Amino acid sequence: MTILASQKLYTFDNGLRLLVDPMPGLKTFALSALIYGGARFETEAQSGWAHLLEHMVFKGAAGRTARDLAEAIEHKGGTINASTGYEHTRFEVRGLNSLMPLALEIITDLMFRPAIDAEELAREKKVVEQEILEAYDTPDDHVFDLLQSAMFAGQSLGRPILGTKQSLKPVTPDALREFAETLYAPHQIVVCVSGGVVPEEVYAALKPRVESVPAHAGFGKPAAMRFTTERHVQKRRIEQANLTIGFEGVSRLSQDIIPLRLFSEILGGGMASRLFQEAREARGLAYSIDSFTTPYRDGGIFGIYAGCAAADVAPLIELIQKVLSELSSNPLQAELERAKAQFMTSLFLNHEGAASRCGTFASQLSTFGKVFTLDEVAADIEGVGRDDLVRVGSAISRQKTCASALLGPKTMSDVSALLAA
Incomplete structure (x- = not known):
């Protein structure tokens, strides 16, 4: 249908x-x-x-x-x-x-x-x-x-x-x-x-x-994306350091988009996430920290953002690398269940609002040529297991290098070697 x-x-x-x-x-x-x-x-x-x-x-x-x-x-x-x-x-x-x-x-x-x-x-x-x-x-x-x-x-x-x-x-x-x-x-x-x-x-x-608007070719498909791994550093007269790290993710059409979103939720999706608990609650290294996925039609992004003190950039990068590696190899079943519950709640709440429904359905029809039922999406969410998280997480953590951007105070030290690791 x-x-x-x-x-x-x-x-x-x-x-x-x-x-x-x-x-x-x-x-x-x-x-x-x-x-x-x-x-x-x-x-x-x-x-x-x-x-x-x-x-x-x-x-x-x-x-x-x-x-x-x-x-x-x-x-x-x-x-x-x-x-x-x-x-x-x-x-x-x-x-x-x-x-x-x-x-x-x-x-x-x-x-x-x-x-x-x-x-x-x-x-x-x-x-x-x-x-x-x-x-x-x-x-x-x-x-x-x-x-x-x-x-x-x-x-x-x-x-x-x-x-x-x-x-x-x-x-x-x-x-x-x-x-x-x-x-x-x-x-x-x-x-x-x-x-x-x-x-x-x-x-x-x-x-x-x-009906009076004529059909025409439009722009067609955009050029295929190429993921690059440059590192940009900008120093200004500000107090907080803003750190972003980007990895190559998956497209809107990939079967791994839901597992990767669940992985992101566990890593940095909320107050119970590993990054929030480790970086902010346990060590006080960041005021805000989260992870995100941005899919396009032919590829995507998996990223991490953190706002921290300039002196904490280096230890925070090391902690992010450690937490990402640990989660990629050993996601816990309890974490997966929590992430699924968050995803499910968002799914059903959005389905009950006219604005979110029309936006979601327009996106689905434009991208996939069809509209998905709640049962279809819920089944895809429920079908994700720990092995799926290991697969998508390992695809991120095994990337030899990442793209990054660091914007912070002039006193900020050079951490390019850490970001290249």
Whole structure:
């Protein structure tokens, strides 16, 4: 089965897919328009354009001004938002069921009928430049940009999603419109609506908004990722050291994605995790420490972040290496059960909320071409054993070297040898 029994899937002639996910009894809905297109699809000269475009479509579309767009949604109590990632751009609306037709109208206008005025573009470039500076001024944010560039040197995945002042400066309205037409190709878009909605009514509201949009090739697949293991160190006049370590992980499509997420939960997923207990509780080496997985369609990342005193960077790196090695060789059954319980709780809580449901289903349909039932996902979680954790953990700990980024005070010592070990 491609979708759940209660759902309805429509595919328009231009390739855009609409998934309607009724939740009887709800007075509200959530809409997610997911575009398989983001910063990873940019050339070096286009760095930051996908994010800038996401900003610009809100400045005016289909005859509505920026104020008109905001007031149209908020006048009926709704909210609208958008985000740009490396592989996806997402537009979201939440509100009462009566807002649904207008929400579909506005979202499709943003994607297919943006104005992109020259004066607005000049102003918005300044806004994005401030956003870039804000990210730079936030060490525990900027360090992840440094890590990304260390893991994917010379690639679009290694450039910041926000771009740079230099890459945004030459953008013209015509160039951004052309970029939009390619990035927001209809066949790369999944619209999912969850909540107290009727499938036929959602389809009827969306059909006239998209059937006139022509099909076109879009960008196609981005260049295949290459994981690199550079080490970036940046020293500033700050007090705390921010340490990130990156290993090559697995893709969204890998059968090991759930075992690796469980491994990450045990290693650094919460207060009961090994890293938190060893680094913070037992030794006081870090204020915050956690691990994370970031999967893409053709590969992924397994990473660790820690915020600590400059003097504690070296012993903390040694401890991370020790804990990672120990967990990779001997995960405990009790830890696995706790991680499964956390995963299951998150799974069921998300399934009960319209916003999380529509976001999840849009992502699944875009990536896998199908929607997974709760029973399917729960069975995959329950099926993970200690041997699976050893396999995915050993694949991480056996990597000869890792990528890393360290951003901290000028007094920080050189720990590159430890990171290369």
